[in-house]
Each structure stands twice: as structure tokens, then as C-alpha cells.
Amino acid sequence: MTRWTVKASHNKEAINSLSETLGVDTVIASLLLQREITNYEEAKKFFRPSLSHLHDPFLMKDMEKAVSRIEKAIAEGENILVYGDYDVDGTTAVSLMSSYLLEAYPNVATYIPDRYNEGYGVSYQGIDFADDNGFTLIIALDCGIKAVDKVAYAKEKGIDFIICDHHRPGDVIPDAVAILDPKQDDCNYPYDELCGCGVGFKLIQALGTKAGKTILDFIPYLDLVATAIGADIVPITGENRVLAYFGLKVINDNPRAGIKAIISKHLKKKLTITDVVFVIAPRINAAGRMKHGLHAVQLLTEKDFETAQSFAEEIDIFNSDRKSLDKEITKEALQQIIDNKEEDKFTSVVYNEGWHKGVIGIVASRLIETHYRPTLVFTKSGEKLAASARSVKGFDVYNAIEACEDCLEQFGGHKYAAGLTLKPQQYEAFKTKFEKVVSETIDTKLLTPEIIIDSELNLDQITPKFYRILKQFAPFGPGNLSPVFLTQNLKDTGYSKCVGQDDAHLKISVSQNGSPSINGIGFNLGDKIARIKNQQTFSAVYAIDENEWNGTISLQLKLKDIK
Incomplete structure (x- = not known):
């Protein structure tokens, strides 16, 4: 399950005013206001980055x-x-x-x-x-x-x-x-x-x-x-x-x-x-x-x-070795969570002295894909145990680790990723305390993955001009994520199907209230095919991108979820 959260909209007056000033539609104006861009000068700085904007x-x-x-x-x-x-x-x-x-x-x-x-x-x-x-x-x-x-x-x-x-x-x-x-x-x-x-x-x-x-x-x-x-x-x-x-x-x-x-x-x-x-x-x-x-x-x-x-x-060879290792260790770590009957905890803390220290951070991120909660993966490092920590959106794992400082030798990092070392005899005490700290401080809704939606959109608003402006919002990343849209009342045109190995992915063709159809792709959403068949209406959240096929470029929906 994922929860969908639509960002609070700015007041219509501010949106219309910026839309008029910049000559863009109201959805673009609303996306800019979300990024605290309120006037022509700020928009110019955003859309036309300059080396002169770098600080002394x-x-x-x-x-x-x-x-x-x-x-x-x-x-x-x-x-x-x-x-x-x-x-x-x-x-x-x-x-x-x-x-x-x-x-x-x-x-x-x-x-x-x-x-x-x-x-x-x-x-x-x-x-x-x-x-x-x-x-x-x-x-x-x-x-x-x-x-x-x-x-x-x-x-x-x-x-x-x-x-x-x-x-x-x-x-x-x-x-x-x-x-x-x-x-x-x-x-x-x-x-x-x-x-x-x-x-x-x-x-x-x-x-x-x-x-x-x-x-x-x-x-x-x-x-x-x-x-x-x-x-x-x-x-x-x-x-x-x-x-x-x-x-x-x-x-x-x-x-x-x-x-x-x-x-x-x-x-x-x-x-x-x-x-x-x-x-x-x-x-x-x-x-x-x-x-x-x-x-x-x-x-x-x-x-x-x-x-x-x-x-x-x-380096390519190192990377291939890394990939097969992290796959293998993730499998073992998931099994350890099941064997220890820890599926319902607030945290995942796993340890194996033979796990490769170089991939434990990646494994921690992989475990979050299955068990969405703050996660630490430990391995042996010399006389001590070393761990990589990863967190879920909205939860400061660094602060939670800091609260367990009495069990640790060393730690450092950020809100969402940290590292630590401890003595082997401190492991169980740390594991118990970390679970306690997280269970007492985390807002339980953070344990369900969230999709933040920038704006609701109708399919007929997705035009080449709209996408041209959207592309200029790049480079995307934290603080300026690729905009995510919600469209309701969608219907399958009859051409949607599962694709890929084991039908893992969902390829859709949809229209809304008789609008021209548009294609989309949802990676690892193949299991949702039943929700869109037989002319039932559904909602989708997605980013917009380009699809190139046989030299022809068309806009497509890059699906994140459907309900």
C-alpha cells in the first residue's frame, strides 16, 4: 500500500498573477510557487541558471x-x-x-x-x-x-x-x-x-x-x-x-x-x-x-x-561483482527478518559477520523496499561490528542513532543515511534500544510509503508546450523533484497489457472523458492490471516523460501507482 498526498495549493490569486506575469498556464505557475518562486526575477533565475549566481x-x-x-x-x-x-x-x-x-x-x-x-x-x-x-x-x-x-x-x-x-x-x-x-x-x-x-x-x-x-x-x-x-x-x-x-x-x-x-x-x-x-x-x-x-x-x-x-x-567488473553480491546478501537479510519473526517491528536490524562491508548500505536500501522502516545492516569489521543505516522519508535516523550513543563506539552521517561501529557485545543492547527509540518517536504513518503529488491534471492539459516548460525545471533532485501528477476518471482503451519478464510491468493506453488516448508505463505494477480492465474507471499518479520508438518521440505517463 502507498498513501497519496496532494500538496496544498496556493491561493488562486497568487497562481493567476504569476501565470499572467510569466505567460504560462496555471499548473506551471502553481509548480513554481511550490518551489517558492513568486515573481519574474526569481523565475528567470530558476529557468536560466547562471554562473554569476554562484556565491563568493x-x-x-x-x-x-x-x-x-x-x-x-x-x-x-x-x-x-x-x-x-x-x-x-x-x-x-x-x-x-x-x-x-x-x-x-x-x-x-x-x-x-x-x-x-x-x-x-x-x-x-x-x-x-x-x-x-x-x-x-x-x-x-x-x-x-x-x-x-x-x-x-x-x-x-x-x-x-x-x-x-x-x-x-x-x-x-x-x-x-x-x-x-x-x-x-x-x-x-x-x-x-x-x-x-x-x-x-x-x-x-x-x-x-x-x-x-x-x-x-x-x-x-x-x-x-x-x-x-x-x-x-x-x-x-x-x-x-x-x-x-x-x-x-x-x-x-x-x-x-x-x-x-x-x-x-x-x-x-x-x-x-x-x-x-x-x-x-x-x-x-x-x-x-x-x-x-x-x-x-x-x-x-x-x-x-x-x-x-x-x-x-x-571498474565495470567491480560493479558487476557488487551487483551479484548485494542481490545475494539482500536475500539472506530478508530471510533473517522472517526467521527472527521481526516482520512487524518498527525497525530492521540484521547482522552477519560474513557480509561484504562494501554493499551493506545498498542492502539497507533494498530491505526498505520490502519492509518500509528505518534499517541497519551490520557486518564484522576487524574487532568491531560496522553498520550502514538508511531511513524512510520524514524520519531522522541520525537522531535515533545518536539517542543510542551509549551503545556505540563511533557514528556519523545525515538524516537519511548514517554509519556506525560498535563492539560485538553491544549489538543486542543497541538493537533493543534502537527499536525502542524508533517505536517511541516515529509517526506511524511514516511507515507507509508516501507519494507526494504536485498537482491534479487532466489528460488534455498534457501538450508538447506544457512538457517543454516542464523539462526546463531540470535538473531534478531533492528540493526540486520531477513533478508528479494525479489524473482521475481514467479508462483503459482496450490496449493495456502486462509486459516484461513474468509480466512484471504494466503498459497502458488510457483516455479521460473521451479525450485522445495517451500511453504509459508502470515498472513493477503488472499486478495491478485487474484494476483497470472491464472499463472500470481508475486514478493514476505519474510523471511525464518522452518515449522514443522507431525514431518517433511521443509523451508518455511514467506511472508511480494506480488506485
Whole structure:
């Protein structure tokens, strides 16, 4: 079951006024108002993103300090270590920062912690590596905001830290030379939803501006930033929207060799953020999951296309291995929930010491597709247990984990995705407490998946012009999701049928009150065929997209649910 929620409509006066001002229909005007776009200027900014809309990087707290320290390192010939996490945001950030610095300065190396030996974030092993190899400055990207002890350890060894992070700070801030994190309470940067690679981009923008460069000099780095924005599920609003918009242009027109090598094999059409999320990001991620994150950095910094192609082929193999592993582990985890008679709980917490640490986050997301509730998947990691947490819409899993802090060794993350480690003997206590915290704090309606509907629509309103404007709402993502519509009183024209393996998908042809018919496709909705047969009327929720068949492009409904 899913629940359908239609967004509250703005008053008719505001809708009509904006509709008139912009010369668009009232549905488009209503969609813009939902995105807090109320006048011509705001609409122009939304529909025509410009690099001039990017904020001055020096508005970020500690930016002057960070730039001065890097300039000093370069002037004095110091060795700089660019350090980042092993996921997409971390590896793109390391690729961006290292390739920028290496353009003008040779003493730069990269470091990605090993997911299995070191775990997430800054590690003592990484600092020892820096010390052994004569590095006196570490630039940490997409991590570091909670590395209080590690930064102190580095300082004892004469190593300075610049931290570029976007995670929530703890109560104590590391004693670094500079901390760039717009989520700090005392940082007045105008936009606090940048990803880690985005914060890294602001640092190279500041360095470059000081050296007399213009924003145009930074465009080649935006393919990395757009990839990180898509993969890290940050809101595509404000500055992120501008970065993603121009980053997609780079990906489509002139991507770096590594990204070109990935997409030349898998995609021939113009790419959207969705393609970035489902094609580029999983492959970059697969390196850190299955082997080592440095493989991803190697791919993303390679300048020769043929070499990049061989790296991309290797990463493709990692990705195939990852797919079969996550399928197998998901099956075992679902069985564990049944065996332990835990189908009716408020949470899913599962553990097997043999599960591959690289895929437990994906498995947690897969379990939510079957048991829609906050979920943690544990595996053995050295002497400890490590888990990936995923949440359902509307529930802050980070806060719930924080409430169980007394059972944990370490934790970090966001509202919807987090990671933690604990001692094996703490597992049962944590599992019990987490269930208790969630059961006492979650609004039970959040345990039923929700489809948020932007607007009701009649089929005759779906015209080429309407869709042309709708397309300009892209890039889509959190904070600016692809609009979802509801249409009632639909009837099958007699051509609807199930398609695909095991008739899993639903292909429909429908009309409304005698309107011209329109086709639609509903993936994994094949079991709903009975609801639309025999001329019974039904309602559908859907997004609108294009379908290309034999060179002809037509509009179609991309079904989300029918009732």
C-alpha cells in the first residue's frame, strides 16, 4: 500500500498573477510557487541558471585561512596530501582538488582510506602515512569534521589540517588550521547544502580567484561536482542547482576522460541527473566497495582517453561483482527478518559477520523496499561490528542513532543515511534500544510509503508546450523533484497489457472523458492490471516523460501507482 498526498495549493490569486506575469498556464505557475518562486526575477533565475549566481567563496568561514595556508605550502615547497572518503563524494572531491593543485604545483599526492582496514573518514594510518612520507599539510575532503583526536595526533607530528566537510559538526571542533563546513553554526555562508566535492570546489574557486582566474577557468571541474551532487542526494536548490546544471553541460559536451570512458560504454543519449545517479555514480562507488577508492581517483584524474577506458573496464567488473553480491546478501537479510519473526517491528536490524562491508548500505536500501522502516545492516569489521543505516522519508535516523550513543563506539552521517561501529557485545543492547527509540518517536504513518503529488491534471492539459516548460525545471533532485501528477476518471482503451519478464510491468493506453488516448508505463505494477480492465474507471499518479520508438518521440505517463 502507498498513501497519496496532494500538496496544498496556493491561493488562486497568487497562481493567476504569476501565470499572467510569466505567460504560462496555471499548473506551471502553481509548480513554481511550490518551489517558492513568486515573481519574474526569481523565475528567470530558476529557468536560466547562471554562473554569476554562484556565491563568493570568501563568504565561507575560514576560507582566507585555508587559502593562505595552501599558498604558504606552495611557496615553501611543502608536500600536500589530498585526503578523502572512498564514496563518490569523497573520490570526486579528491580528484578535483588534486588535479587542480597539480596543474601548477608538483608536490601533491592523494590518499583514500581503505574501507576495510581503516573505515570511514580520517584515520591514524593515513596520518602515519603522511608523517612517513614527509607531508606537512593534509587537505581532508568530505570528512574530518568529527576527527578531533586524529587532527590533534597529526598536530603532534607537525602536520596541519584543512578540513572541507559538509556533515554536521559535533560539540567539539577539531583544532585544524581551517575548517570549511557551511553547516557550522558560526559560518555565514549563504548556502549550507553543498556536498563535500562542492565545498572542495569553493576552495579551488577561492585559490583561483586569488591567482587572477575567472569562473570560466573552473568549468572543467563541474562534471565532478555534478556527479557528487547527484550521488550524495543533496538538495538540488540554490547553488547546487547552478553547479549541477553547468556540470551536466560539461558531462554532455566535454567530460573528462574518465567520465567519458564510463558513459561511452553505457549511454548514447543526452544525460540527466538520473543517469549520473544510476550509471556513473555506482561505478565510481564500486571501486571503494569492492577494491579500493584510489581506483576511482585514478580513473577520474586520468587525461588519456584510452588509458581511462581500460580503468573504466576494470571498474565495470567491480560493479558487476557488487551487483551479484548485494542481490545475494539482500536475500539472506530478508530471510533473517522472517526467521527472527521481526516482520512487524518498527525497525530492521540484521547482522552477519560474513557480509561484504562494501554493499551493506545498498542492502539497507533494498530491505526498505520490502519492509518500509528505518534499517541497519551490520557486518564484522576487524574487532568491531560496522553498520550502514538508511531511513524512510520524514524520519531522522541520525537522531535515533545518536539517542543510542551509549551503545556505540563511533557514528556519523545525515538524516537519511548514517554509519556506525560498535563492539560485538553491544549489538543486542543497541538493537533493543534502537527499536525502542524508533517505536517511541516515529509517526506511524511514516511507515507507509508516501507519494507526494504536485498537482491534479487532466489528460488534455498534457501538450508538447506544457512538457517543454516542464523539462526546463531540470535538473531534478531533492528540493526540486520531477513533478508528479494525479489524473482521475481514467479508462483503459482496450490496449493495456502486462509486459516484461513474468509480466512484471504494466503498459497502458488510457483516455479521460473521451479525450485522445495517451500511453504509459508502470515498472513493477503488472499486478495491478485487474484494476483497470472491464472499463472500470481508475486514478493514476505519474510523471511525464518522452518515449522514443522507431525514431518517433511521443509523451508518455511514467506511472508511480494506480488506485
